Amino acid sequence: MKTEPIFVPAFEKSEKSDGLFVPFEPGTRVLPAGWQAKPQFKAIPVDIVFEKDVAVTMRDGKTIYVDVLRPVGAEKVPVIVAWSPYGKAAGTGTFTPALFASLGMKPGQLSGLEKFEGPDPAYWVAQGYAVCNPDSRGIDQSEGDIAVLGHQEGEDCHDLIEWLAVQDWCNGKVGMTGTSYLAAAQWYTAAEQPPHLAAINPVEGFNDIYRHLVQRGGMPDHAFFRVLETNYAGKNRREDAIAEAVRYPLVNDLWDSKVAQLEKINVPAYIVASYSNTLHTPGTFRGWRSIASAERWLRIHNSMEWPDYYDDTNREDLRRFFDRFLKGQNNGWDETPRVRYSVLDLKGGDRVNLPAADFPPQGVVDTKFYLDGRMRALQTETPASPSTAAYNAETYPGLASFTIRFDKETELVGYPKLSLFVEAKGTDDMDLFFVVQKLDAGGNPLWAFTIPNQGSMMMDLTDRGASIMRYKGPNGRVRVSLRHLDETQSTDAVPVQSFARSEKLAAGQIVEVEVALSPLGLVVYPGEQLRLVVSATETLGAMMPGQAEYQPGNKGQHVIHTGGEHASYLRLPIKTA
Numbered sequence: 001m002k003t004e005p006i007f008v009p010a011f012e013k014s015e016k017s018d019g020l021f022v023p024f025e026p027g028t029r030v031l032p033a034g035w036q037a038k039p040q041f042k043a044i045p046v047d048i049v050f051e052k053d054v055a056v057t058m059r060d061g062k063t064i065y066v067d068v069l070r071p072v073g074a075e076k077v078p079v080i081v082a083w084s085p086y087g088k089a090a091g092t093g094t095f096t097p098a099l100f101a102s103l104g105m106k107p108g109q110l111s112g113l114e115k116f117e118g119p120d121p122a123y124w125v126a127q128g129y130a131v132c133n134p135d136s137r138g139i140d141q142s143e144g145d146i147a148v149l150g151h152q153e154g155e156d157c158h159d160l161i162e163w164l165a166v167q168d169w170c171n172g173k174v175g176m177t178g179t180s181y182l183a184a185a186q187w188y189t190a191a192e193q194p195p196h197l198a199a200i201n202p203v204e205g206f207n208d209i210y211r212h213l214v215q216r217g218g219m220p221d222h223a224f225f226r227v228l229e230t231n232y233a234g235k236n237r238r239e240d241a242i243a244e245a246v247r248y249p250l251v252n253d254l255w256d257s258k259v260a261q262l263e264k265i266n267v268p269a270y271i272v273a274s275y276s277n278t279l280h281t282p283g284t285f286r287g288w289r290s291i292a293s294a295e296r297w298l299r300i301h302n303s304m305e306w307p308d309y310y311d312d313t314n315r316e317d318l319r320r321f322f323d324r325f326l327k328g329q330n331n332g333w334d335e336t337p338r339v340r341y342s343v344l345d346l347k348g349g350d351r352v353n354l355p356a357a358d359f360p361p362q363g364v365v366d367t368k369f370y371l372d373g374r375m376r377a378l379q380t381e382t383p384a385s386p387s388t389a390a391y392n393a394e395t396y397p398g399l400a401s402f403t404i405r406f407d408k409e410t411e412l413v414g415y416p417k418l419s420l421f422v423e424a425k426g427t428d429d430m431d432l433f434f435v436v437q438k439l440d441a442g443g444n445p446l447w448a449f450t451i452p453n454q455g456s457m458m459m460d461l462t463d464r465g466a467s468i469m470r471y472k473g474p475n476g477r478v479r480v481s482l483r484h485l486d487e488t489q490s491t492d493a494v495p496v497q498s499f500a501r502s503e504k505l506a507a508g509q510i511v512e513v514e515v516a517l518s519p520l521g522l523v524v525y526p527g528e529q530l531r532l533v534v535s536a537t538e539t540l541g542a543m544m545p546g547q548a549e550y551q552p553g554n555k556g557q558h559v560i561h562t563g564g565e566h567a568s569y570l571r572l573p574i575k576t577a
Helices: 095-102 121-126 151-165 181-190 209-214 223-231 241-247 281-290 305-309 312-326 456-462
Strands: 007-009 027-031 048-057 063-071 077-081 130-135 170-179 197-203 237-239 269-274 296-301 339-343 351-356 364-372 377-379 387-392 399-405 410-414 417-425 431-439 475-479 511-516 520-524 529-535 557-562 569-575
Touching: 048 121, 048 151, 063 077, 063 121, 063 151, 077 151, 077 312, 121 130, 130 151, 151 170, 151 181, 170 181, 170 305, 170 312, 181 197, 181 281, 197 305, 197 312, 209 223, 209 241, 209 281, 223 241, 269 281, 269 305, 269 312, 296 312, 305 312, 339 410, 339 520, 364 399, 364 410, 364 557, 387 399, 417 431, 431 511, 431 520, 475 511
Parallel strands: 077 130, 077 170, 170 197, 197 269, 269 296, 296 339, 377 399
Antiparallel strands: 007 237, 027 048, 048 063, 063 130, 339 351, 364 377, 364 569, 387 557, 399 529, 410 520, 410 569, 417 511, 417 557, 417 569, 431 475, 431 529
């Protein structure tokens, strides 16, 4: 029996929706070169035809409204779609420039014509492209109920792409770009295989709503989605993913329908990822591993997505990709390395744009470092005798850590994972959180900002939270009762929990838990250490500033078994050549 989604009344428009073009005013105008939304925005370099609140009919008869910004003249041009529930005309408001300024991004970098996290039409129209900013189903004046990603949004964007492709100003080629939700939408849309979709550029976005967004690690950590869902503003209803997670805490057909069918994606793809985004990193790398596209590229940067996406050099790089596949230019893009990755050192000496044929790059050897509970160490040989490390899950410090010091420079690039044998005392379940820290020679943890603003207030915000703004190492989490692996998704390198059944722990029972940690590119110098932390609380804190931190309901004592028949280990990808 099919599980029905849960719908509730949509939100009303928020203070984010104060842009110049928010009022519903269908029609066409020309914005002249030099036009400027407000003094804090960039002036546009060319005349722009602005078709506002254009009605587009979906296959079920519902109407959505889109804005199209395109060059003046009769030449047919490709179009780039920025799909999300974020208001299509709010870019000229106060929210985005204030947010970006707080991160330390350059003032006046954008025109305000862009959708939040999307491409700036001021740049792209000048390069001979149109940009389409839609209000997706149910948003603002668009008809229908608002869906939370999945098949419905994929179908709707498919229909929009096919409508755009036959407009008299379009050359029949459609691309997609954008970060976060706008990246996520590309996975679901491309899986629908719209015939005129010619290229995608997902920049850090999830593609499994249960595992990447509302139930990470099988835990009901809903704080971020409570912020995101306020964008579901319109006249009708919105899907309530939190209510769905409460009613359906285990994976069922509803959650399965919200896993992007990446194996169906066959268009050219330029994927951009980072190691540091606790929300987006797992899904972005899953996208790279899983799509069927023969023409695919991956760039792994060393910062946060917004500064990277709007960087002038990176935008020019993206233009070369779109010029190749949306305009058919023989511009040398095909010679671009299929992978350009970063190696972080967390001390200001990151190496970026390292070329490779794949990720992980050639010469990586997965190496097991065994936990020793007696010495609290990581070592390359299985401990001779079994031992345990335990902590009280209800009192400080509520964690156990294991370290190893390196005597030579070592690069780690790829997919780390943990295999732990654990036992619960005084309880029947455990929420476990993991991070691998890099320590300097004196044992001090190293971390790095991912944003340009590194001032004292940002330090305050990121000390115990705002994890996407300060990188502290590869990490992961799991609810032990939901340890069962999904055989269809799991690989030896990246285990994936099914989250489809709950297996509580009996008294004295020792169980093995395999957990994928986030991908990494990290160099460790002689004398420096790595420290694996196993904790009863999320040591990284919440993902965003001002967001409530998830409070697990851990009780009793957590016991980690090491050595002998319970040889727990951390497996790290070491680059040997």
